[in-house]
């Protein structure tokens with residue numbers, strides 16, 4: 001499959017096509033598990049509150065879970081849900097043998113501590129990979145942990161262009177627990193020289209111009225400009241912001257000024273159709289792996 005189309009100089013890395021292929025592979029592996037007599041892998045997604053964007057993502061995750069031949073369990077809780085109520089639900093999901101993966105959609109309402117609830121998930125079911133056990137395993141370079149979905153998707157997109165990243169300068173813009181920090185661990189493991197830039201970084205354009213790889217996850221639409229980019233560099237755009245156009249319709253834009261950067265970069269991911277679909281496929285992959293590991297222990 002050719003996932004690379006021309007984007008006026010830069011080649012597009014087609015995350016949508018790659019995600020479709022990987023989801024199909026997962027579906028075949030799920031079929032094999034079921035033929036061996038194992039129960040269907042199940043994913044529980046918990047959404048607290050009624051943020052419309054989160055609702056779209058969560059529904060999309062449920063649809064994709066079915067495409068991969070797995071079961072999905074949705075839990076939509078009101079904005080006023082207490083931390084105790086959420087912890088009780090997590091306890092139930094931890095014990096439920098039909099559920100192999102648990103995802104608590106972030107961000108959470110302010111009365112709930114995201115670190116506390118994330119750590120309440122059984123590490124074997126923590127398919128977001130955000131709890132302290134899986135975070136620690138990744139930091140130690142262990143291979144038995146679960147890797148967060150968005151950075152894992154970014155890694156697969158990068159590997160499609162660079163099978164060997166040894167010695168490359170990688171700049172990560174954004175230091176969140178969800179993306180920036182785990183991304184740094186993954187690229188370190190690929191033998192990159194990793195720089196993490198964040199809100200207090202003073203010389204961002206200068207750092208960007210030295211980078212062979214840029215992964216940007218800040219939520220600042222259009223942050224990365226054309227003259228920040230080294231010619232031929234590979235750009236992974238994690239940002240996703242909905243903006244209103246003059247015609248009254250909205251469209252999605254990333255953290256990269258695409259129209260400028262496409263003339264300079266070697267490869268670039270589009271928004272939409274880049275990192276987003278790969279994030280969902282990696283969630284399915286993590287859920288399948290969690291189920292498979294459990295079945296292997298039971299055999």
Ligand SMILES: Nc1nc(=O)c2c([nH]1)NC[C@@H]1CN(c3ccc(C(=O)N[C@@H](CCC(=O)O)C(=O)O)cc3)C=[N+]21
Nearest residue numbers: 057104105106107128149272273274275276277279280
């Ligand atoms: N615990 C947790 N884990 C997450 O992985 C997580 C989360 N919380 N909170 C919110 C962010 C956001 N996120 C996206 C997933 C898919 C698309 C996606 O499929 N985007 C499509 C477009 C979708 C559209 O049209 O709106 C695309 O880029 O092509 C976007 C965003 C996962 N997140």
